[in-house]
Amino acid sequence: MFKGDQKPKYQRLKEYIIETIQQKQLKFGDRIFSENELAERFGISRHTVRQAIGELVNEGWLYRLHGKGTFVGNGPYGRGKKMRTIGVITTYLNDYIFPAIICGINSVLLEHGYDMLLSCTYNQHRMERLCLENLRNHSIAGLIIEPTKSALPNPNLDLYQELRRKDVPILFIHGCYENFDGSYVVEDDTWAGYIATKHLIELGHTRIGGVFKKDDIQGHYRFAGFKKAHEEAGLEIAPSRVLWFDTEQALNFESSIMGDLICLLKGCSGIVCYNDQMAIKILDVLRGMGLSVPEDVSLVSFDDSQLAVASEVKLTTVAHPQERLGQQAAKALIDMIEGRQKRCSIKMRPELIVRGSVKKVSEMAKV
Amino acid sequence: MFKGDQKPKYQRLKEYIIETIQQKQLKFGDRIFSENELAERFGISRHTVRQAIGELVNEGWLYRLHGKGTFVGNGPYGRGKKMRTIGVITTYLNDYIFPAIICGINSVLLEHGYDMLLSCTYNQHRMERLCLENLRNHSIAGLIIEPTKSALPNPNLDLYQELRRKDVPILFIHGCYENFDGSYVVEDDTWAGYIATKHLIELGHTRIGGVFKKDDIQGHYRFAGFKKAHEEAGLEIAPSRVLWFDTEQALNFESSIMGDLICLLKGCSGIVCYNDQMAIKILDVLRGMGLSVPEDVSLVSFDDSQLAVASEVKLTTVAHPQERLGQQAAKALIDMIEGRQKRCSIKMRPELIVRGSVKKVSEMAKV
DNA sequence: AATTATTTGTGCGTATGTATC
DNA sequence: AGATACATACGCACAAATAAT
Numbered sequence: 001m002f003k004g005d006q007k008p009k010y011q012r013l014k015e016y017i018i019e020t021i022q023q024k025q026l027k028f029g030d031r032i033f034s035e036n037e038l039a040e041r042f043g044i045s046r047h048t049v050r051q052a053i054g055e056l057v058n059e060g061w062l063y064r065l066h067g068k069g070t071f072v073g074n075g076p077y078g079r080g081k082k083m084r085t086i087g088v089i090t091t092y093l094n095d096y097i098f099p100a101i102i103c104g105i106n107s108v109l110l111e112h113g114y115d116m117l118l119s120c121t122y123n124q125h126r127m128e129r130l131c132l133e134n135l136r137n138h139s140i141a142g143l144i145i146e147p148t149k150s151a152l153p154n155p156n157l158d159l160y161q162e163l164r165r166k167d168v169p170i171l172f173i174h175g176c177y178e179n180f181d182g183s184y185v186v187e188d189d190t191w192a193g194y195i196a197t198k199h200l201i202e203l204g205h206t207r208i209g210g211v212f213k214k215d216d217i218q219g220h221y222r223f224a225g226f227k228k229a230h231e232e233a234g235l236e237i238a239p240s241r242v243l244w245f246d247t248e249q250a251l252n253f254e255s256s257i258m259g260d261l262i263c264l265l266k267g268c269s270g271i272v273c274y275n276d277q278m279a280i281k282i283l284d285v286l287r288g289m290g291l292s293v294p295e296d297v298s299l300v301s302f303d304d305s306q307l308a309v310a311s312e313v314k315l316t317t318v319a320h321p322q323e324r325l326g327q328q329a330a331k332a333l334i335d336m337i338e339g340r341q342k343r344c345s346i347k348m349r350p351e352l353i354v355r356g357s358v359k360k361v362s363e364m365a366k367v
Numbered sequence: 368m369f370k371g372d373q374k375p376k377y378q379r380l381k382e383y384i385i386e387t388i389q390q391k392q393l394k395f396g397d398r399i400f401s402e403n404e405l406a407e408r409f410g411i412s413r414h415t416v417r418q419a420i421g422e423l424v425n426e427g428w429l430y431r432l433h434g435k436g437t438f439v440g441n442g443p444y445g446r447g448k449k450m451r452t453i454g455v456i457t458t459y460l461n462d463y464i465f466p467a468i469i470c471g472i473n474s475v476l477l478e479h480g481y482d483m484l485l486s487c488t489y490n491q492h493r494m495e496r497l498c499l500e501n502l503r504n505h506s507i508a509g510l511i512i513e514p515t516k517s518a519l520p521n522p523n524l525d526l527y528q529e530l531r532r533k534d535v536p537i538l539f540i541h542g543c544y545e546n547f548d549g550s551y552v553v554e555d556d557t558w559a560g561y562i563a564t565k566h567l568i569e570l571g572h573t574r575i576g577g578v579f580k581k582d583d584i585q586g587h588y589r590f591a592g593f594k595k596a597h598e599e600a601g602l603e604i605a606p607s608r609v610l611w612f613d614t615e616q617a618l619n620f621e622s623s624i625m626g627d628l629i630c631l632l633k634g635c636s637g638i639v640c641y642n643d644q645m646a647i648k649i650l651d652v653l654r655g656m657g658l659s660v661p662e663d664v665s666l667v668s669f670d671d672s673q674l675a676v677a678s679e680v681k682l683t684t685v686a687h688p689q690e691r692l693g694q695q696a697a698k699a700l701i702d703m704i705e706g707r708q709k710r711c712s713i714k715m716r717p718e719l720i721v722r723g724s725v726k727k728v729s730e731m732a733k734v
Numbered sequence: 735a736a737t738t739a740t741t742t743g744t745g746c747g748t749a750t751g752t753a754t755c
Numbered sequence: 756a757g758a759t760a761c762a763t764a765c766g767c768a769c770a771a772a773t774a775a776t
Contacts, residue, residue, distance in 0.1 A: 008762080008763060008764085009763080009764075010763075010764085034740075034741055034742085035741075035742070036740090036741080044764080044765085045764060045765045045766065046765090046766085047763095047764070047765065047766080048763080048764060048765080050742090050743095051763085051764090058425050064741095064742065064743090065741090065742080065772090065773090066741080066742050066743065066771070066772050066773080067740080067741055067742060067743095067771070067772030067773035067774080068740095068741070068742080068772080068773060068774085069740090069741065069742080069773095070741090070742080085484070085505075092470070093466050093469050093470040093473060094466035094467045094469070094470040094690075095466075096673065098466070099460055099461035099462075099465070099466040100461045102460050102461070102485075103459075103460040103461040103487070106460060106485070106486060106487060110486065110497070110498075110501075115484055115486065115501055115505065116484070116485050116486065117452070117482055117483065117484055117485075118469075118473070118483050118484075118485045119473060119477060119482065119483065120470070120473060127477075130477065131477075134477075134482055138452075138482065280677050283679075287679070306463065306673075306674065307673065307674070307677050310647050310674050310677035310678055311677055311678050311679060312650075312654070312678060312679040312680075313679075323461075375743080375744055375745085376744080376745075377744075377745085401759075401760060401761085402760075402761070403759090403760080411745080411746085412745065412746045412747070413746090413747090414745070414746065414747080415744080415745060415746080417761090417762095418744085418745090431760095431761065431762090432753090432754090432760090432761080433752075433753050433754080433760080433761050433762070434752075434753030434754035434755080434759080434760055434761065435753080435754060435755085435759095435760070435761080436754095436759095436760065436761080437760090437761080
């Protein structure tokens with residue numbers, strides 16, 4: 001006898017069954033031993049076996065069929081009674097392209113009988129931790145997550161590891177962590193930066209400024225494309241023509257970067273701007289300086305959000321896949337959950353939407 | 368003996384306990400009878416009592432404290448193990464003010480240890496039904512819902528009734544159904560329409576046009592305010608100066624209402640426009656007609672969304688509480704769930720944000 | 735078509751352990 | 756220390772559903 005055991009017998013049995021499932025000795029839909037068999041095999045009473053199995057059923061590991069047996073999984077087949085739930089975590093909910101992404105995710109999930117448990121991190125690691133901890137209590141079937149401060153090292157990797165141990169598929173969107181090898185669906189931001197910059201170069205611009213966000217990985221990728229386009233064209237990037245800002249500075253815009261920005265705008269004939277939101281603000285600054293777009297300065301931005309067509313000057317912008325990205329992600333995750341796919345690495349190539357904020361450089365200005 | 372009983376004894380006991388709780392004979396935190404007492408009282412074995420109580424604990428009705436007793440609620444206090452879930456249903460996810468509302472809801476829920484199960488109806492009754500049916504599988508603690516096509520009769524009232532029978536608090540936001548008496552947190556849209564119109568009247572406008580949405584109740588309320596302001600000032604509303612549009616027409620804008628709109632704009636010195644989104648489109652139309660805002664036409668809109676400051680002309684608009692509305696709703700719902708409040712009827716008064724799209728009528732034009 | 739074996743579902747009685755007051 | 760409460764555990768019996776004989 002094991003009297004030294006602290007754990008109750010039904011607990012030990014539960015753990016044994018879970019291990020067996022995790023080690024794939026028992027797969028989705030397999031029948032496990034009958035209650036009597038387990039009782040005999042482990043030398044415990046049937047009642048005790050029932051307690052263990054009862055809790056596992058409650059936790060979603062097993063399901064019982066009267067007269068037939070006990071099986072691994074959540075229901076007689078897949079979409080049984082229990083609607084399964086997907087966790088979705090983004091940095092923001094109301095920032096301009098996230099609603100579209102979330103909407104894309106939701107539409108696909110609904111169609112396939114999944115529900116969406118949504119939370120957001122406000123781009124803070126502390127909040128990301130809170131969100132992930134909350135999800136522990138929900139037995140989710142999968143997780144779609146947009147990384148928080150993706151350019152920085154992440155302190156919550158332990159929780160990601162825990163989910164992975166539990167065999168919950170994780171899918172990153174709109175960026176991924178460098179030190180966590182996972183599935184992802186992202187925009188090809190380097191390409192986006194490249195075609196935006198190339199567009200300006202092809203129209204004769206040589207003095208091109210760049211405004212990028214430094215604490216999100218997209219900013220760095222878009223800058224990489226910006227750089228690549230310059231190199232291909234044999235152009236130098238003057239350091240004074242590149243401005244980096246972060247989340248906080250984007251909010252209280254005026255004070256902190258206004259000086260640098262005005263300085264930058266004066267020396268350029270074209271600007272590549274991190275996103276539409278920032279571009280709209282730059283439009284106002286230019287207007288204040290008495291410069292007009294695109295006559296005096298050309299402006300290319302990213303994302304093709306609602307804002308891009310809200311101003312008088314319709315912005316030329318690189319279209320973020322937005323809703324399509326959300327849809328792709330949801331489809332891929334469902335494939336992973338239902339075992340049709342093991343990994344997923346999708347880079348979506350964005351396209352340039354030409355509107356009215358860019359103009360060919362006139363011969364005069366060129367000289 | 369009740370041999371005719373089809374239901375098992377533990378089921379009957381469960382139902383009895385739930386009823387007792389629902390009838391408030393047992394309140395949050397109260398101790399229920401001990402297992403032995405219940406066994407004796409109902410003439411069943413203690414084991415059977417344990418089965419009933421065990422399931423109720425699992426479903427979140429009760430919690431047990433070793434050596435002390437079994438209590439009503441779902442944890443020693445509040446944030447026990449099981450995080451509770453709130454259902455949130457809106458018409459759209461990416462339309463411009465909903466993200467802010469959802470964000471407000473989310474922030475308060477997170478703070479109080481609730482999670483958010485989100486879905487949207489795309490303003491279709493059929494989808495609303497699907498969403499409500501899905502929620503049945505999730506044992507939600509409460510529901511925040513924005514009515515779908517709130518000006519029309521609703522075919523899904525049976526599902527609302529079902530939730531009410533289950534004692535799940537329901538809170539309507541951003542509108543409510545006329546034939547379902549429930550709690551709500553809404554904007555005072557009549558007031559909003561009133562102050563927007565009054566603003567124009569006070570600046571000397573007499574020929575004021577109105578553009579309203581007909582299939583959402585807000586459109587009708589805002590029109591009511593529009594009318595009230597006219598009546599107070601002793602002005603007539605010319606029928607030719609009021610244009611009604613619906614969801615579909617807002618999407619494929621050009622074809623269907625363009626003619627009427629241009630006609631309307633020609634005859635007015637000021638326009639009251641259903642929301643910022645439509646106002647931005649009207650700005651473009653006016654620009655196409657060679658008219659400028661506010662020099663030729665003044666424009667007041669509603670909601671104070673991101674779009675209101677995205678255009679060159681910053682819109683004078685009635686500020687929708689947006690995020691605050693979401694926060695209020697979440698707070699009220701939590702109060703209802705935790706028994707601190709029974710009903711909730713909040714009308715939030717919006718305020719006029721004066722920007723640059725409105726101008727005083729010049730004496731010349733007046734005459 | 736009826737029987738039988740197997741498996742889960744419901745229910746009772748009992749015993750011992752352990753936490754709380 | 757004792758009373759009371761929940762926690763774990765064993766054994767038994769019968770009902771109901773299922774599948775194979």
